[in-house]
Amino acid sequence: RVIAMAKQCIEQRLPIRFGLIFESETALAKHRADQEAGTPEEDMTYGDAGEQLFRLFRGLHKTHGHVAAMVFAGAYAEKAVFMDDPERMEQMRKEEFRSVAKMFKPVAKDESGKLTRLKYKAALNATEGRTKLAKSTEFVRGAGLNAAEEPALVINGQMVQGSGEEELIRTVQFQQQMLQRKVYYGEVDDRSPIYKQVVGGSAHKRYHPLIVEGPQSSKLFVSSEAI
Structure with a gap:
């Protein structure tokens, strides 16, 4: 119900900034099981757009910090409210992620202890459809992140408990x-x-x-x- 009402905010053009945190591991496991079994896939509960948004938000939150995630969620939601074209919304998600990532570039140590910048843009942005969904989850896992098990809502930078x-x-x-x-x-x-x-x-x-x-x-x- 929370997810449905959040979607209504966009559909009704409510002037509000919000970010959505979706579960991802369960949906991805079902996707891989369907692939192995060769069965046709059903639409995910939250949709491909929601799954991708979850990974981008969590990736920025854990790797870049709270501020970076909120900057991304706010910029994405504010623009999404005024947009009707699903394809353009997907492109906008990528653009906003790249823009915020440039502002908050992460650094990590490799096996030799040398500081290197994390590389994830190719995995997230150079693929399409279900491949992108899997690749973005691999980025979340590779960065040592944990996916939320339950959906939660961030409204204007405040988590709704x-x-x-x-x-x-x-x-x-x-x-x-x-x-x-x-x-x-x-x-x-x-x-x-x-x-x-x-x-x-x-x-x-x-x-x-x-x-x-x-x-x-x-x-x-x-x-x-x-x-």
């Missing part, structure tokens, strides 16, 4: 209201896409009922007496 539906709704509502308050009091650059989305309603006209209850448009919500 428990991943309960009610807790997610409350968190989204709070973040949404805080953003609208900032817009109302002139704390958001009026040239930014977020400002245009909240005030002008350029990206969406109605909130999803599971996310926010109240006025039918963000413009009405911002101008309401509650703010």
Whole structure:
């Protein structure tokens, strides 16, 4: 339910920054088992895009640090909200990962004790489809990372503990209201896409009922007496 609601945030064009952490080892094990058995594969629970996003986020978090992972998650989510083309979204994930990786280049010691920069771009970006899924997991394993066993949600840089539906709704509502308050009091650059989305309603006209209850448009919500 948490994953479905997170996808709704993008579909409904909610102005929110978030990152998703998905389980990966179970899905990849099933994929390899299907390959060995020669059986047709079913769509993964979270989809190929979610699996790849999980690996990139975890790889940056463990290898580059918390700040690098949050920079990536924020940049990816902010742009993904305004994008409809799945192929372009996949390309954007790679571009954002490369951009953040350049900012936070990791260094590790080889067998001889010499410091070397970790090389992973070729494995992640030079493959396609299921091969990319496997390669990105190999990078996670090779870097000594552990995949999360349960999906978790990061909203605006804050981890949502428990991943309960009610807790997610409350968190989204709070973040949404805080953003609208900032817009109302002139704390958001009026040239930014977020400002245009909240005030002008350029990206969406109605909130999803599971996310926010109240006025039918963000413009009405911002101008309401509650703010």
